[in-house]
Every structure is written in C-alpha cells, then in structure tokens.
Amino acid sequence: MSSLSRRRILFGGAAVGAGALLTACTSNAPQENTQVNTDNEEANPNAAPGQKVIIGFSAPAADHGWIAAITNNAKAQAAAYSDVEFRAVEAGADAAAQRAALATMIAQKPSVIVMLPHDGKELNSSGLEAMKAGIPVVNLDRAFPDALAYRLQIKGDNYGMGVAAGNYIAAQMKLKGVASPIIGEIAGIDSLELTQERTQGFNDALKANGMRVANRRAAEFTADSGQREAAGLLQALPKMDALWNHDDDQGIGVLAAINQAGRNEFIMVGGAGSKAAIDAIAADNSVLKATVTYSPSMASSAISLARLIGQNKGMSDLVELQVPKEITLASETIVKDNAAQYAKLGF
Amino acid sequence: MTDTAVAKPAPTPEAPEPGPKTSWWKSDAAEPVRRNLGLVVVLILLIIIGVITRPELYSDPTWVKNNFFTILQQASAIGVVTVGMTFVIIGGGIDLSVGAIIALAGVWATTLATQSYGAGGMIFTAIVVGVVVGLINGVLISYGRLVPFIATLAMLVAARGLAAQISGKQTQVSSNTTINAIATTRILGIPLLVIILGVVVAAGWVLLNRTTFGRRTVAVGGNPEAARLAGINVKFHTMLLYGLSGLCCGIAAIMLTSQATSAQAAMANLYELDAIAAAIIGGTLLSGGRGTIIGALFGVLVFSTITNLFAINNLSTEVQNMVKGGIIVVAVLVQQFRYKSLTTLLKR
Numbered sequence: 001m002s003s004l005s006r007r008r009i010l011f012g013g014a015a016v017g018a019g020a021l022l023t024a025c026t027s028n029a030p031q032e033n034t035q036v037n038t039d040n041e042e043a044n045p046n047a048a049p050g051q052k053v054i055i056g057f058s059a060p061a062a063d064h065g066w067i068a069a070i071t072n073n074a075k076a077q078a079a080a081y082s083d084v085e086f087r088a089v090e091a092g093a094d095a096a097a098q099r100a101a102l103a104t105m106i107a108q109k110p111s112v113i114v115m116l117p118h119d120g121k122e123l124n125s126s127g128l129e130a131m132k133a134g135i136p137v138v139n140l141d142r143a144f145p146d147a148l149a150y151r152l153q154i155k156g157d158n159y160g161m162g163v164a165a166g167n168y169i170a171a172q173m174k175l176k177g178v179a180s181p182i183i184g185e186i187a188g189i190d191s192l193e194l195t196q197e198r199t200q201g202f203n204d205a206l207k208a209n210g211m212r213v214a215n216r217r218a219a220e221f222t223a224d225s226g227q228r229e230a231a232g233l234l235q236a237l238p239k240m241d242a243l244w245n246h247d248d249d250q251g252i253g254v255l256a257a258i259n260q261a262g263r264n265e266f267i268m269v270g271g272a273g274s275k276a277a278i279d280a281i282a283a284d285n286s287v288l289k290a291t292v293t294y295s296p297s298m299a300s301s302a303i304s305l306a307r308l309i310g311q312n313k314g315m316s317d318l319v320e321l322q323v324p325k326e327i328t329l330a331s332e333t334i335v336k337d338n339a340a341q342y343a344k345l346g347f
Numbered sequence: 348m349t350d351t352a353v354a355k356p357a358p359t360p361e362a363p364e365p366g367p368k369t370s371w372w373k374s375d376a377a378e379p380v381r382r383n384l385g386l387v388v389v390l391i392l393l394i395i396i397g398v399i400t401r402p403e404l405y406s407d408p409t410w411v412k413n414n415f416f417t418i419l420q421q422a423s424a425i426g427v428v429t430v431g432m433t434f435v436i437i438g439g440g441i442d443l444s445v446g447a448i449i450a451l452a453g454v455w456a457t458t459l460a461t462q463s464y465g466a467g468g469m470i471f472t473a474i475v476v477g478v479v480v481g482l483i484n485g486v487l488i489s490y491g492r493l494v495p496f497i498a499t500l501a502m503l504v505a506a507r508g509l510a511a512q513i514s515g516k517q518t519q520v521s522s523n524t525t526i527n528a529i530a531t532t533r534i535l536g537i538p539l540l541v542i543i544l545g546v547v548v549a550a551g552w553v554l555l556n557r558t559t560f561g562r563r564t565v566a567v568g569g570n571p572e573a574a575r576l577a578g579i580n581v582k583f584h585t586m587l588l589y590g591l592s593g594l595c596c597g598i599a600a601i602m603l604t605s606q607a608t609s610a611q612a613a614m615a616n617l618y619e620l621d622a623i624a625a626a627i628i629g630g631t632l633l634s635g636g637r638g639t640i641i642g643a644l645f646g647v648l649v650f651s652t653i654t655n656l657f658a659i660n661n662l663s664t665e666v667q668n669m670v671k672g673g674i675i676v677v678a679v680l681v682q683q684f685r686y687k688s689l690t691t692l693l694k695r
Binding site for chain 1: 404407410413414417420421515516517518520527530531603606607608609610611613614615616654655657658659660661663664665
C-alpha cells in the first residue's frame, strides 16, 4: 500500500478524464485474500491437486466493502488451487441482469456455479435451471426458497450477530457490575431484513440478561451517515455504558463522532469484522473493544467447497463422503485476545 | 402571522402611508424578514418541544451548549451545499448532482495519491473537482441546451459511478490529521465547521444582495429573455452558477470527509433533496427569480433540529422523514397562499 502512495502522479483533477488514470493507482484491493492454507498436503488430504474443476462465479457489483471483499476473496481462493479454473461474470445492476448473465454461464457448462444472488427469491429460477442442467449450485449468503435450486448453501447469521453482540455487552456489564446499563444501538439501513434480524437478536440477548436498548438510531452503512446518527445518539445519551454499531464500515464515522464529542465512558462493539476494526481492537486505544463477525471469508470457503463438490469429495474432518447441503457460519466475537487470529480475515 | 403582514399592499409612492414603524414592516425591504420569521417560529417551537419532552437534558447548561453546536455542526456541510443550491434555483435552474459531486470530490481528495500531498493537496483537489464538475453541468445546460433536471440527473449517476470506480467501492479512510482536525477544532469555543458555514453564508448573502453577480442571478432566474435584452450574458452567467454550486460541494466534501474521517462513493446520500427542500422552505421559488440565503439557512437549521429532536427522543427515522415531508408541503402551501393573495390584491 505504501508503495502505491509513493507513486506520485498528477492529482487534483486537472481534468475529469484523468479519473481512470488515478483509479489505477489508488485501487484499495486487499493484497492478500487467500484465507485458507491450501498447500499443506499433510494436514489436509483434500489439498492435493485433483480433477480439474471449472467454477463459474457471479456476485453483484460492489457498493460496499463487504461485497467487494466477497468477490476478491473468491478470486484469490480460486487462484490458490492449481486444479481450479475461475470464471467470473458481472452480475449487472439488478436481478434481471444477473439472471441473463447466469443463463449464458449455464450454457458454457462449468463444473460448479458459485453465486451471491441480488435476491434469493428472484434468482431461484436460475438456480433450478443450473441444477436441472446438472451443474451443482453453491448459494452464497442469500438463500433460495426452493431446496432443489442449490447443492450447497453457505451463509452468515444476522440474528446470531445480534445475539453475539448482546451477549458480549451483557457479560461485560456484569463484569463491571453495572446493574441497569444504558445501551445505545446504531443500526444499518432499517428497511433491510438483515438489519431487522440483527436488531432482533440483539434485543433478545439483552432481554435474556434483563437489559434493554435505551436509544436506537438507523444509519445507512456509510461512514458519513454513521457519524450523523452517532452524533445524535451521543446527545441523546449524555452518559452511556455500551454501544453496538451494526457495521464496521459505518463504524469509521461512528468512532469519528465519538472522538469529536470527546466521549470514552462506554464500550463499543462493532459488526462484520473489517480490517480497520480488528486493528483498532488489537491496539486497544479506542472505545471499540469487540466486533461480531459476518465475515466475507465465506466466499473463500464457498470456492473451496465448490472445488470439493466438483471433485466429488467430502470435507476431510467430517465422516460423510460428500459436502453438506447447508452451512450457516457462527457469528464470532473478536476481542483483543483473539484479534491476531482474525487479522487476515478482515476486509 | 407573516401572512397578515403581507395582506395589505406595500405603500405606493403616490399615497405614502404615515407612521415610520408600520411602513418599514410592510415595505418590500422587510419582505425577507417577514418570511423568515415563520421559520424562526418553527425553530423555537421545535426547541420548546425538545425542552418539554426531555427536561432533564435541557436542565444542564453544558448539555444545551453542546447540543446547540451539535445541531449547527450537523447542519454545516448541508448548509454550505444549500447556499450554492439557492443560487442555482434563484437563477432558474436546479442541481440534482450535489450529493454525487460531494462524493466524487471527497473520494478524489482521499485517494492515497492525493493524501500523499497533505491537507493542502486534499482541499485543493476537492475544490477543483467540485468546480470542474459544476462547470461541466453549466456548459451542458447553457451551451448544450440540456434541461437542468436532465443534465444534473445524468451527472448524479455519472459522478457517483466515477467515485465508485476511483475508490474501488471501498471506504477511503483519511489519515491526514489536519483534515480530520477540522471537525474537532474550536476557535473561541465555536466549532470550526460552524465558522466555515457562517463564512460561506455571509459570503453568499453579500454575493446575492450586494453585487452585480447577485442582481444578475435574480434577473436571469426571473426572466431570462428580459435579462438577455438588458445585456446580461445569460448563458455564461448560468454556467457560473453551476460552477458556484460545485464550489460549495467541494467545500462540503472536505467538511464531511473531516467529520466522517473518510470518504466513499455512497456518501452524502440524497443531499440534493435535503438542499432543495431547505432552499424551498426558506422561501426560494423553484421557478427562479426569488430567494434568500438566510431563509435557506433557516431551512437547513429546521431540518437539523428535527433530526436532533427525534434522536434525543429515540424516535425512528421513518417518522422523522414523514414530518420533514409535511413541513416541506406546508411551507410551499404558505408560499402559494402568499403569492395568490398578492396577485388578487394587485388585480383590485
């Protein structure tokens, strides 16, 4: 990254046309996306190169660091296998465009298709079509309603994220001996189902511990909206004990607002597990003490499992000879003590 | 209360009304004051509601001071944008691309390449990007004869696209301490962001009310053909107005980047609607030719105070948006009523 920053080129918008040029020098793609050690043959017999597998991949264009990480992780993971050929198609702007792209891909007959649909319900038919054509489908994160439409579904756990955050905060409050803590919550885009699930999990976990949220603001998954909502929340709660922010990207703005208000009397828990958040937790120099994961590393796992499916192999630690049909990742809580282990999973 | 003041026509030169007090209040010069008074009343009402609903917070003087500055700080970036937007609307146009220009300027200013030039380079980049994109809007509208709505809508899409391209869809963190300190610095106890807003509003007021540029803007917006016949280069002037809006976006981009200590392609989402709404409830006519900077500032403050009021009462964003929408409709209805009553009076 520093080598890029040293590459001084024309800046300052002499012309908008220079945009493309600048882009080339400022790409923020993570340098290392390979997340599973794949060439240790002693540890994992499945790592040995096998039958060639062509993996077709489709995910929406990234509008958020998380989606960008999904695509980057998938690409990097595929590159780590000598027996995998990775073919990505642009999913386009909406579900219809992705359906069209998938139709073309199905016609090319890849061994396995890995896709993160724009919308699970709307892409259900594409999943069915591929399965009917004999191509196993790995669904990433956005489930198909029809069980026939996929061979494997691997997804995160939004409700579990809320539960993990709630449990961590409850445990910390009990540790500190705060009987009825004042808890704030900064959610993501409120109209999304995933936001509602996260909040539900958070509320349920707090309720089980006899606690509740004192004030909840909904931001928009962007840093500036996080700053705006956090500034309001901090005014509403002049004294706070704990804060859960749903998303680490918007958390950059939330932390900025906390610094600007000069507040530090509470602990903050993040969400998703970005690199910046994990680094801050490890450094332990801000109110951010933990983050609960919804890790884009699931894309890396999806590629690994797609390869096994293509080679007709099972997961080496399981007794079954085939890859399971559904995997829901547990939301993990990253704190200072284990931050080092998660450093490479941050996006 | 403001409407009753307008109900009587201004005194004509043939029959000047006696009594110096009443004549000033009813004169044309007092028109902006009368108009803004309504918004001041709304602001006071909102604060009273806040005091009633959260008395324990308002009883602490330190909290009240902090809250006052929080409201102003949260209004600062959008306030600067609204000043530019007010000029564009008075000049008979509209700029839907302001949010996108902020995002592009913010993202461009926070690339690693730009950040390596330091705070000066970042500020320079944001402002140049803002002005250039604004001028492109202006050229398309003035010389390309595109309808402002279409031209700036196209720019909205294109600028956000370019911002996403440059940032690789990532959130770009600003590691420049000088830039990040803009949001935390206080001068004589007043936050720097609020001072910047004050300077921009003052400059906008002088530009609109005390310079030929401002007079021309009103003339171009009121009747472009008459303005052209009077010797104003309408096309060139219109182009400059969009450049001015772009300049305000560049300044706002730095302010917002400092507040969020980062920039990304999705930042300043829907700022165009907030800025237009603030200008309109501040008494700027969408058809052009009339508007005030101070009114627009009050418009922004009303929205910022509502956001604050809803936050301290833990009310959801949806209700807040409904109230915002209601206020816009009422403000425009009041304006229409005032216009109708004036025209019927003139017909008599």
